[in-house]
Amino acid sequence: LYAKGKFLGFQRGKRSQNEGTALLQIENVAVKEDTSFYLGKRVAFVYRAPTAKNGSHVRCIWGRVTRSHGNSGMVRAKFRHNLPPRAMGVSVRVMMYPSNI
Secondary structure (H helix, E strand, C coil): CEEEEEEEEEEECCCCEEEEEEEEEECCCCCHHHHHHHCCCEEEEEEEEEEEECCEEEEEEEEEEEEEECCCCEEEEEECCCCCHHHCCCEEEEECCCCCC
16 A cells, blocks of 8 residues: 655755755645655655566665655655666655554
């Protein structure tokens, strides 16, 4: 069970960019107050690779939502391996676990 999100870019300033922190926009989350539910949730970036590993071309980079970003529902996430720049604008899966309900 997951919510769809988009990887929009990295945390950045005017002249510098922090590739260790990804910025995500989660579907149907438009205000800062709604992001609190997603804090600590796992995020998966699923992609297809040209070569197979263990009989599968599908691979995944896992991360975690760390905090909100701005007032319009964006969140920051840290991934085990930084996301590649070609992934900007691509969908990610925001899992509904770990749950604190």
